[in-house]
Amino acid sequence: MTKTFNAQPGIYTLDVFGPEVVVAFSGREFPNARRHDFLKSIGVDSENLVTLQQIHSANLVMVNPEMKGEKLFQADGMLTEVSQKALGILTADCVPVFFWDPEKKAAAMVHAGWRGTYQEISTKMLQALRQNFACRNASIQVALGPSIRRCCYQVGSEFGEMFEGFYYPSGEKLAGDKAAHGKMDLIGAIVDQLTGEGLPVQNIHDTGICTVCENDRFFSHRHEKGTENRILSIIQII
């Protein structure tokens, strides 16, 4: 389990990537309207924030020195070797995936729900880091942020075919439903994709936080029946 340091309520920073990057995500104390307060709390200038119009795709964007602002492209992943670019991903159940290569000083973030994971966005990000920055699998570090987990992620049986080995049928039929329901291990599927692409498993650091189990601390779209508020996950090269 990854060590998180919680200095103030609603501010979660990850120290596993070392001192050259800011790696953080926000809690319930920071709804969308307080996004800039969160950035200030983690020492990030709001001017540096770069976000995407997230569409559950596997589209990736290279962030260059000129880019800044919110919802710049229809995409779900960003990578950069530029410092002072705060790559921001917004989630409320989907998985924010942080990438950092201390050797090549390259950072990336991915928004990985089931659709993005089905399109193997995390695998594609590993490939993009290798191709664009000559990163090595042995050097790339990955962290998995707060998200809905196997304990709480109820899905239809069609997930059994899409994510073989990561769907756990409940064995019970819900009233009025034709399909038996089960639970989906989205984190397991992402870890499997990353290790299948050559990332050493010890390079993957999981916060272990479930947005439903820990809904008192984090936003959950499912549990809160469609909240508009999002967890903001940030990686910024210092």
Ligand SMILES: [Zn+2]
């Ligand atoms: Zn849970």
